[in-house]
Amino acid sequence: MSAIRYELIKTCKQSGARLGRIHTPHGVIPTPIFMPVGTQATVKSMTPEELKEIDAKIILSNTYHLYMRPGHKLVEKAGGLHKFMNWDRAILTDSGGFQVFSLGPLRKITEEGVEFRSHLDGSKHFISPEKAIEIENSLGADIIMAFDECAPYPASRDYVKNSLERTTRWAKRCKDAHKYPDRQALFGIVQGGMYRDLREQSAKEIMELDFPGYAVGGLSVGEPKPLMYEVLEYTTPLLPKDKPRYLMGVGSPDALIEGVIRGIDMFDCVLPTRIARNGTAMTSHGKVVVRNAKYAEDFLPLDPECSCYTCRNYSRAYIRHLIKANEILGARLITYHNLYFLLKLMENVREAIMEDRLLDFRREFFSKYGYEL
């Protein structure tokens, strides 16, 4: 009995994109969906109520960060991550693999797992597939990810092949270690870098383990976007139609739409929250770097076509002032807007799929946003 169930509602006749629903222990998620990132058990600057106002149905939290601080045992004592952070909708946790591998010289990979030093205090740690799942079991998210290696870009064929094969062996160990498959759905991750045959090999091996959902990993790691789209084009069709498909680490408006067109159901990215804190807003007419001097006396909202709380109440001039003055409210207002913008975009994408016009929607959206098709 799986913790989640994917329901395919329809396929867009124009684009092939999927409209669906994921039933989770903490509510139903319409797909395609964007998941705001709450790395340290908080979506930076936002309360859970605000996330609900903008209709977020699922958020992502980072296992590596929570393991380091405040520690998964503490979160477990608090009654799990939902209760700890006061969020009663769905949560997905990554496995920590991506963060650990990003530590570079601070880590050492063996068949058993990864030894690394904390980014906080330099203390020594070891995460194996079993340990990652133990942590994710303690955190208690609705969807948890297998401990994989996300190969860098570029990487040699040999490196990627070895790495994906180890990822398969680790996926098996994750599945065996998972204590609560009826409460937490463990997703497998397809690797294989930018090599078609390796993607095929990885998809085959991971699918043999029969997970309730699959992620495409190893993309959005620095490769050009056309290459990412090409890999998606031959990878997504390998995945089963009755399970959700998650493209990790993607959150720019163009890549979200292109990903959906290539059959993806779920996305996450720190982009909207990170650029917000820097003073950059996503708007229907492209990015607005509100920090720039040209907005000093601009009394329009961030996005005149947006009806979010920020755009209904504040001017670019005021928000620019807040950002320049390092005021918390500045980060709050832009974060709120950016997340609203992406969640609204995904709502519009779902509507376009329902009406079999996602390619038309892409053309209109891109032309307004200022993207090249």
Add this chain to the structure above:
Amino acid sequence: MSAIRYELIKTCKQSGARLGRIHTPHGVIPTPIFMPVGTQATVKSMTPEELKEIDAKIILSNTYHLYMRPGHKLVEKAGGLHKFMNWDRAILTDSGGFQVFSLGPLRKITEEGVEFRSHLDGSKHFISPEKAIEIENSLGADIIMAFDECAPYPASRDYVKNSLERTTRWAKRCKDAHKYPDRQALFGIVQGGMYRDLREQSAKEIMELDFPGYAVGGLSVGEPKPLMYEVLEYTTPLLPKDKPRYLMGVGSPDALIEGVIRGIDMFDCVLPTRIARNGTAMTSHGKVVVRNAKYAEDFLPLDPECSCYTCRNYSRAYIRHLIKANEILGARLITYHNLYFLLKLMENVREAIMEDRLLDFRREFFSKYGYEL
């Protein structure tokens, strides 16, 4: 025709404290009241809606900071401070005097005004009483303060005497320069340091100018609290009964209650918002430094007796985690609680005055909070 009107409702039979109301162009303010500080046109980390949730009726903003950034002309173009920051209740602006005098070696005082260098970029500026009022007129607050010199503590009798006499001359110039007395009430400020006869001289001189409200300045500048209370005891009775009295820069729970008992109606202080960002909460049982290790596994709310949003939804353990991890939500949650705590305290103080039992209230509050009477 004055912009505001003070209405004395009653005097506490037990303590002599005043219960009243100030009618302003942006609503009625029950007194005694605490005013949250929004230095840079934002009460740090809070939205206007949140300030309304906790029943803030008036906030303070700092003229010096807004003059420096984003500039008073910009705020005027935006339609004034209320519109710029989306706050439709009352605002008080200080005169910038306190900040300018605090610049120490960066400033030079003459009869004409104060020359100083910006704390932001070192640029040279000159603020005279006329300039301060011009800025405050542009900002458009309901209550504006005269440009005074707040003498340091300790200071010699001669220094304080010269300074208060100049403050009187400047108060006259402020009054003459004020363009909108029917829309903005200009308050005079009584100085005189810790010298009784100088306080008497200053009160007499300032009252001769007939302002719609009076502040007691030059306190809470480093002197021991008993000395501040002593100065208040002989200064407040000098002020007219039919005008509001404002004690500048005071916001610790004990000093608020002691100030009210000595006849004060209005207070402001950065204390609740500043200590919040450091991880310290004010609670009915005293300060809780939630950043401390002993709260790591404490799943109680900041103040188990408090019914604010923060205390209804989050544990000390979670808030401690947020503060340790430098998460904006941590500052938000404690700021919200601390301001709620002080505004609720003042509500309780008003109720105690109404029921002629403010001294009883003080005894009970102090004993629980852990203050010595």
